[in-house]
Amino acid sequence: MKILKRIKGVILNPDAEWIAIAEENKSVAALYRDYIAILALIPPFAGFLGGRLFGFGHAGHLSELSLTAGLLRAALQYALSLPLIFVVAFVLSSIAPHFDGESSDRRALALVAYSLTPAWLAELFSFVPGLRWLDVLGFYGVYIFYHGLPRMLKCPKETADMLTLAALVLSIAAGALHAFLVGHAAPWRQL
Numbered sequence: 683m684k685i686l687k688r689i690k691g692v693i694l695n696p697d698a699e700w701i702a703i704a705e706e707n708k709s710v711a712a713l714y715r716d717y718i719a720i721l722a723l724i725p726p727f728a729g730f731l732g733g734r735l736f737g738f739g740h741a742g743h744l745s746e747l748s749l750t751a752g753l754l755r756a757a758l759q760y761a762l763s764l765p766l767i768f769v770v771a772f773v774l775s776s777i778a779p780h781f782d783g784e785s786s787d788r789r790a791l792a793l794v795a796y797s798l799t800p801a802w803l804a805e806l807f808s809f810v811p812g813l814r815w816l817d818v819l820g821f822y823g824v825y826i827f828y829h830g831l832p833r834m835l836k837c838p839k840e841t842a843d844m845l846t847l848a849a850l851v852l853s854i855a856a857g858a859l860h861a862f863l864v865g866h867a868a869p870w871r872q873l
Contacts, residue, residue: 828842
């Protein structure tokens, strides 16, 4: 259960975990296979299961999707999230030298993936009605990201705050793009 040990380390002791992560030489494929592909399943399918059991909240009212439509929407959310994570990491790697950091797509992907851990786990609250607001716990990932920058992209403390802010804006934009694409490919009104 290496993934559970990594999750625990990233959440409870990010500074020590970043040291271990920086020493690893995981490939992009290994990061996707061993971590990203597994944890990225949580948001779409927790939302799907919660929606199937309690209804989907949309536009101020509860609605139901058919089993097929709900699975299609969840699968689309998952499929679009995987390349989007790499795009965010690639852009982050590209802008890191402007903040006195180093450019490394693989290390940027690890930084983004492990920093997303709290957000992915917080999506478990979408399973239970009334607890969706606890998604705010996912913002702990910003703290994790900030502490990982010096280790992963060699960003000095003097510019780490600005690069963290740029990464936060980039992530919000990527999330908006993801929601837009899913909304147009599988709109509520047609499901």
